Amino acid sequence: MNAADADAQLVERFKQGDAHAFEMLVVKYQRRIERLIGRMVRDHDLVQDIAQETFIRAYRALPNFRGDSAFYTWLYRIAVNSAKKALTDMRRDPVSVDASFTTGDDDETSRAEAELTDGETPESLLASKEIAATVNVAIEALSEELRQAILLREIEGLSYEEIAEAMNCPIGTVRSRIFRAREAIAERLRPHVEAREGRRW
Amino acid sequence: MLPADSSLPALPADELISALADGELGPAQFDQGCRAWADGATRSRWHAYHLIGDVLRCEDLSRPPARDAAFLQRLRVRLAHETAIPPPVASAAVAGVAALPSPRRRSFGSWGLPAALAAGVAALGTSLVMQPPRDLQPAATLAVAPSAASAAVADAGYSVTTPPSTLQVLDAGNVVVRNARLDRYLRAHRDYGAVQPASLPGGARRGVETVSFER
Numbered sequence: 257m258n259a260a261d262a263d264a265q266l267v268e269r270f271k272q273g274d275a276h277a278f279e280m281l282v283v284k285y286q287r288r289i290e291r292l293i294g295r296m297v298r299d300h301d302l303v304q305d306i307a308q309e310t311f312i313r314a315y316r317a318l319p320n321f322r323g324d325s326a327f328y329t330w331l332y333r334i335a336v337n338s339a340k341k342a343l344t345d346m347r348r349d350p351v352s353v354d355a356s357f358t359t360g361d362d363d364e365t366s367r368a369e370a371e372l373t374d375g376e377t378p379e380s381l382l383a384s385k386e387i388a389a390t391v392n393v394a395i396e397a398l399s400e401e402l403r404q405a406i407l408l409r410e411i412e413g414l415s416y417e418e419i420a421e422a423m424n425c426p427i428g429t430v431r432s433r434i435f436r437a438r439e440a441i442a443e444r445l446r447p448h449v450e451a452r453e454g455r456r457w
Numbered sequence: 458m459l460p461a462d463s464s465l466p467a468l469p470a471d472e473l474i475s476a477l478a479d480g481e482l483g484p485a486q487f488d489q490g491c492r493a494w495a496d497g498a499t500r501s502r503w504h505a506y507h508l509i510g511d512v513l514r515c516e517d518l519s520r521p522p523a524r525d526a527a528f529l530q531r532l533r534v535r536l537a538h539e540t541a542i543p544p545p546v547a548s549a550a551v552a553g554v555a556a557l558p559s560p561r562r563r564s565f566g567s568w569g570l571p572a573a574l575a576a577g578v579a580a581l582g583t584s585l586v587m588q589p590p591r592d593l594q595p596a597a598t599l600a601v602a603p604s605a606a607s608a609a610v611a612d613a614g615y616s617v618t619t620p621p622s623t624l625q626v627l628d629a630g631n632v633v634v635r636n637a638r639l640d641r642y643l644r645a646h647r648d649y650g651a652v653q654p655a656s657l658p659g660g661a662r663r664g665v666e667t668v669s670f671e672r
Contacts, residue, residue, distance in 0.1 A: 259480070261480050262477075262478070262479065262480025263480075265480060265487055266491075269487075269491060274491060275536075276491060276494040276495070277491060278536075279494065279500075279529065279533075280491070280494060280503060282529060282532060283500070283503055283504050283507060283525065283529060284478075284503075284507045286525055286528055286529075287508070287511050287518045287520050287525070288511065288518065290520075291515075291517055291518060304528065307528070308528070308531060308532055308535060311532055312532075312535055312536070312539065315536060315539060316539065316540075380521060380524065383521040384519040384520055384521060385519065387508070387512065387519045387520070387521065388512050388516040388519035391509055391512045391513065391519070392516075395513070406513075407513070409479060410509070410510040410513045410514065411513060411514060415479075415481070416476075416479065416481045431468075431472070431475070431476050431481065432472070434475060434479070435471070435472045435475035435476070438475055438505070438506050438509060439471070439475075441505075441509050442502070442505040442506070442509065445505060445508075445509075445522075448521065448522070449501070449505075449522045449523070457497050457498075457500035457501040457504060457522075457526050457529075
């Protein structure tokens with residue numbers, strides 16, 4: 257079972273009438289889609305808008321998605337097209353702000369602003385870095401077997417069966433180790449969730 | 458290949474979500490895991506697991522959870538105004554996914570009927586009751602060619618092969634078209650809510666669901 261198969265299950269469930277399955281895919285791919293769009297558009301708010309538009313378009317087209325490609329490959333194309341359309345529309349608008357475009361020029365200005373996109377706050381950027389650091393610390397704190405299991409899954413993309421063979425243990429043990437590893441890391445992330453005001457799931 | 462349900466032990470809900478994130482559940486457990494999406498703790502867990510995976514692969518993907526939650530909330534508001542997803546297929550065994558039971562309330566707001574269904578019902582409504590020929594006796598059943606109603610069902614995207622329609626005379630004044638395809642079509646959508654005039658095209662009523670924030 258690979259990532260594409262996992263997505264195919266959710267896509268099929270969506271086609272059968274469960275809109276929640278689409279939400280699950282949104283939560284799964286939102287960050288990747290935003291990062292993709294952020295390579296084309298620098299304005300943070302515009303990135304968010306285009307990401308929203310991407311998922312709206314995917315929602316409309318998903319009933320006709322035949323699975324000829326992986327779901328994320330299909331979603332990727334929608335995101336790129338949505339970003340291109342937004343950029344084209346802005347170029348037609350004489351009032352549009354040129355700073356919204358990424359120039360691709362590696363001059364001093366773009367390097368200095370590379371980390372902070374327009375509209376993204378320093379606090380948000382700091383929070384993101386803290387979360388990344390927390391995950392790294394949590395991984396190092398895991399036992400060898402839990403760390404190996406989750407890295408084989410998340411980095412190497414192996415199935416439970418493949419991990420079981422690699423670690424010479426039952427599939428049930430693999431499932432349990434990956435779950436416990438995730439829970440241990442999520443527990444360390446909890447203060448980052450609870451400290452923030454605003455939306456929760 | 459999906460693992461067979463028979464080979465999987467019963468899993469606690471939280472471990473189920475972890476295995477679901479990896480696509481390592483059989484059809485029944487997959488169904489159980491998806492149903493748990495209604496619980497805020499499940500959504501939080503699903504987000505955390507995928508955030509962890511993203512960050513392990515690329516630290517640039519790190520994001521505060523609240524920010525991602527806000528993104529989903531905004532998307533829900535927009536999706537509440539979209540045309541509903543198409544009607545469910547009759548067959549339960551599609552790609553190994555377990556059959557959905559009686560449908561739950563959709564997450565994107567108080568939708569009326571899906572547009573395709575509304576069109577089908579509108580067409581059905583004009584052909585379900587017809588004036589019978591004068592010489593037709595009560596309780597008579599005639600076999601007829603597929604009706605306009607069946608065509609409407611096909612137009613709505615519901616593709617199930619069926620026997621020809623039959624006319625069943627209820628009384629001297631009215632005839633009801635009995636059609637196996639129609640019956641299945643209507644049964645499949647029965648639990649999606651009663652047909653309300655306001656739900657039909659032109660009178661569609663939309664609402665935005667109030668999202669409860671819970672951990």
